[in-house]
Amino acid sequence: MASDTGPHKAISRRDLFFGAGVALGSAAIAASGTAAISNSVLAGKPTAIGTNVEPFFGPNQAGIRTAAQAHGVFAAYTLNDTATVDTVRGVMRVATIEASRLCAGEPGLSDTDPTIATVPARLTITFGFGHGLFDKLGLGSRKPEGFVQLPSFGIDELRPEFSGGDLLIQIGSDDPITLSHAHRHMTRVISSIGNPHYSQRGFARASGSVNPDETPRNLMGFKDGTENPRNDESFDEQVWAGVDSGWFAGGTQLVIRRIAMKLDPWDRLGPGDKEAAFGRQMVSGAPLTGENEFDEPDFGARNPSGLTVIPDFSHIRRAHTGDPTHRFLRRPFNYDDGFAEDGTANVGLIFAAYTTDIERRFLPVQKRLAEFDLLNVWTVPIGSSEFVIPPGVPAGGYIGQQLFDS
Numbered sequence: 263m264a265s266d267t268g269p270h271k272a273i274s275r276r277d278l279f280f281g282a283g284v285a286l287g288s289a290a291i292a293a294s295g296t297a298a299i300s301n302s303v304l305a306g307k308p309t310a311i312g313t314n315v316e317p318f319f320g321p322n323q324a325g326i327r328t329a330a331q332a333h334g335v336f337a338a339y340t341l342n343d344t345a346t347v348d349t350v351r352g353v354m355r356v357a358t359i360e361a362s363r364l365c366a367g368e369p370g371l372s373d374t375d376p377t378i379a380t381v382p383a384r385l386t387i388t389f390g391f392g393h394g395l396f397d398k399l400g401l402g403s404r405k406p407e408g409f410v411q412l413p414s415f416g417i418d419e420l421r422p423e424f425s426g427g428d429l430l431i432q433i434g435s436d437d438p439i440t441l442s443h444a445h446r447h448m449t450r451v452i453s454s455i456g457n458p459h460y461s462q463r464g465f466a467r468a469s470g471s472v473n474p475d476e477t478p479r480n481l482m483g484f485k486d487g488t489e490n491p492r493n494d495e496s497f498d499e500q501v502w503a504g505v506d507s508g509w510f511a512g513g514t515q516l517v518i519r520r521i522a523m524k525l526d527p528w529d530r531l532g533p534g535d536k537e538a539a540f541g542r543q544m545v546s547g548a549p550l551t552g553e554n555e556f557d558e559p560d561f562g563a564r565n566p567s568g569l570t571v572i573p574d575f576s577h578i579r580r581a582h583t584g585d586p587t588h589r590f591l592r593r594p595f596n597y598d599d600g601f602a603e604d605g606t607a608n609v610g611l612i613f614a615a616y617t618t619d620i621e622r623r624f625l626p627v628q629k630r631l632a633e634f635d636l637l638n639v640w641t642v643p644i645g646s647s648e649f650v651i652p653p654g655v656p657a658g659g660y661i662g663q664q665l666f667d668s
C-alpha cells in the first residue's frame with residue numbers, strides 16, 4: 263500500500279528524523295524527506311486562494327508587511343533551562359527549513375500530516391525572541407536598543423497565561439486548517455528547546471469576502487489600521503531596523519497586547535457615542551472633522567459650542583502625539599472565545615505593534631493611552647508580551663543567524 267511517494271513513507275522518515283535528533287545539519291535534512299511527495303496528489307484541487315504563496319526568505323521576515331491573513335496565531339514558548347546557544351542555533355536551522363517548506367506549500371521534512379500541508383493560502387511563519395531567550399542564553403547585552411519590557415499600567419489586568427514568553431512563532435494563513443497544522447508542526451520542531459506557554463488565536467475577514475485593499479474592521483465595528491505605514495519609506499522609518507543596527511538590521515520589535523472588549527455595554531451606545539470614543543466615523547472611517555477615511559484629522563477644529571469636534575479624550579486624539587517618531591505598524595487580529603464565566607462576551611483584540619524601538623516610539627503612545635483614552639471604558643488589557651523579530655535571511659540561511667553567528 264505505502265509507496266515511495268505516499269504519505270506512509272513520509273511518516274517513517276519523520277521517525278528517522280526525530281530518531282536522529284532534531285538539531286541536525288541543514289544540508290543533510292534539505293536533501294531528504296517528504297520532498298518526494300507530489301503536491302498535486304496531496305492538495306487535491308487547489309484554488310487560487312489555497313495556492314497563494316508568500317515568500318519566506320528575504321531581508322525582513324514575512325508576516326509583518328504581509329497583508330493580514332484571515333487567521334493568525336501568536337504561539338509563545340518557554341525556553342528550557344538546559345537550552346544553550348548551540349542547541350537553539352541547531353533548532354533554528356531546522357525550524358527555518360521546516361517553516362520555509364510549509365510556506366511554499368511543501369510538507370515539512372518531519373511532517374506527520376503531509377496531506378494537509380500543501381494548501382499554503384498565504385501562510386507566513388515569523389519567529390521572535392523574548393527577553394527570557396536573551397537572558398537565559400547569556401545574550402542580555404545583545405538586546406537591540408529600545409527593547410524594553412513594558413511597565414505595568416493602571417488600566418492593566420494582566421494574566422500570566424497571556425503574557426511574557428521566551429520564543430514566539432507567529433503564524434498567519436487564509437486557511438484555518440493550514441494554520442493549525444503549521445502551529446502543531448512547528449511546536450514539535452522546536453520541542454527540544456521550548457515548551458508551550460501560550461497560543462493566542464485570532465481572525466480577520468475571510469479571504470475573498472471583502473476587497474483586500476479595504477482597511478479591516480475590528481469587533482467594535484470600526485476600521486482599524488487607517489493610520490499605518492503603507493510604503494517602503496514609512497516601513498523603513500517606522501518598522502525595520504536600519505543598517506546601523508548591527509545584527510538587528512532588518513529586524514523589528516513586536517508588542518502584543520491582548521485587549522478584552524466589553525462589547526455588551528458597548529452595544530448599548532448609540533453611533534454618536536461610539537464615534538466620539540474613537541474620534542472617527544463608523545461607516546467611512548473618516549476623522550470626525552473629515553469626509554473620507556484618509557483625510558487628515560483636524561484636532562483643533564471646534565463646534566459651535568466651542569468644544570473640539572474630535573474629543574480631546576478620544577482614542578485617535580490621545581494616540582496621536584504629534585511627534586512623527588511615535589509611529590508604528592498595527593497589525594491586530596480579533597479574538598472571540600465565546601462567553602466568559604459571567605455570561606458576557608469573551609471577545610477582543612490581539613493588538614500587535616511592530617516598531618524599530620519599543621522604548622522611544624511605542625511606549626510614549628501607550629503611556630498616553632493608559633493615562634486617558636475614552637476607549638479604556640470598554641477595553642481592558644489582559645495580556646502583554648514583547649519580542650525581537652530578527653531580520654530575514656536568504657535561502658540557505660537560518661532565522662537568528664545574524665545574532666548567533668556574530
Ligand code: HEM
Nearest residue numbers: 480484485486487488489521578581582611613627628641
Ligand atoms: C482594543 C483596543 C484598541 C482598539 C479597538 C483600537 C482601535 C483603533 C481604531 C479604530 C483606530 C482609528 C483608525 C486607525 O487609524 O487605525 C485606532 C488608531 C490608533 N490606535 Fe488604536 N486601538 C486599540 C488599542 C490601541 C493601543 C493599545 C495602541 C498603542 C499603544 C493604539 C494605537 C493607535 C494609534 C497610534 C492610532 C492612530 C492614531 C492617529 O490617527 O495618529 N491603539 N485604533
